[in-house]
Amino acid sequence: xxxxxxxSSELEELRLRLAEAEETLNAIQNGQVDAVVVNGVEGTQxxxxxxxxxxxxxxxxxxxxxxxxxxxxSTIFYCNRQxxxxxxxxxxxxxxxxxxxxxxxxxxxxxxxTSKGDLNSRCKEEILVRARDGTLIPVQITIRFLKELxxxxxxxxxxxxxxxxxxxxxxx
Amino acid sequence: MDKKIQNKLxxxxxxxxxxxxxxxxxxxxxxxxxxxxxxxxxENLREILEENLKDQxxxxxxxxYQQPIFAKEGQIVAAPTLIxxxxxxxxxxxxxxxxxxxxLLGLELKSKKNKNNQNE
Numbered sequence: 001x002x003x004x005x006x007x008s009s010e011l012e013e014l015r016l017r018l019a020e021a022e023e024t025l026n027a028i029q030n031g032q033v034d035a036v037v038v039n040g041v042e043g044t045q046x047x048x049x050x051x052x053x054x055x056x057x058x059x060x061x062x063x064x065x066x067x068x069x070x071x072x073x074s075t076i077f078y079c080n081r082q083x084x085x086x087x088x089x090x091x092x093x094x095x096x097x098x099x100x101x102x103x104x105x106x107x108x109x110x111x112x113x114t115s116k117g118d119l120n121s122r123c124k125e126e127i128l129v130r131a132r133d134g135t136l137i138p139v140q141i142t143i144r145f146l147k148e149l150x151x152x153x154x155x156x157x158x159x160x161x162x163x164x165x166x167x168x169x170x171x172x
Numbered sequence: 173m174d175k176k177i178q179n180k181l182x183x184x185x186x187x188x189x190x191x192x193x194x195x196x197x198x199x200x201x202x203x204x205x206x207x208x209x210x211x212x213x214x215e216n217l218r219e220i221l222e223e224n225l226k227d228q229x230x231x232x233x234x235x236x237y238q239q240p241i242f243a244k245e246g247q248i249v250a251a252p253t254l255i256x257x258x259x260x261x262x263x264x265x266x267x268x269x270x271x272x273x274x275x276l277l278g279l280e281l282k283s284k285k286n287k288n289n290q291n292e
Contacts, residue, residue, distance in 0.1 A: 024249060024266045032267035033250040034207035037236060037243045044240040057205055061238060069206055077214050078206045081238055095233035096214050
């Protein structure tokens, strides 16, 4: 009796795993994915299945400025590592969050970005943002709505070093 | 099936679903940069979570281009992929998560019974 129960729970487990494997293959075959992950001798590589604009992607990933792309309701759906490091937040905790969690609403209003998602804006402002550890950071923020993205892109430039240099210049 | 038994079964299924609804969900979504299906997966998932699990989930969204090591750890073969880590059992969903029914069933936020009743 016990043995039968063991078998049936094992069977249930195997059925679930088989169903998952089949769903995964179906999703790949039906073109429902963007990229596949291959673990090779040179480490983990990600192969993009379509729209492989590799150079542009690397450009955004490697630039010194923090970059985010916002959906029409001001959710961050893409951000680069630099942006996450300015806010001292792990990258995986920034993507998918409303931008208002990181930049005060009054600052966003300056750029006409309200929480309701009025994105008809294009601006360049110097503002202070608060990093997760509490430090205030002077930044230059540029936000521009792009119809092609059905959202807007945001570029943030950390001005900490520049401000420090300006202060020491004033002293002398 | 006897109607009485059927009713009991329905009650049981509903109770199970209700219990799941009280649990904290830990989810990880693996996306591939700004590609369209990844964007749709984020939008679809946020909508479903806000509707069904408000304030009751932790979600991390990982860009596998920038953090490929996480993709390896999570045994990800394609992006977008959603992994439900908690509550057990661990489950994965590949694709843009546009099939809301299937996702709700997979997350056990809806019992099969309810689905059948709706179809009738």
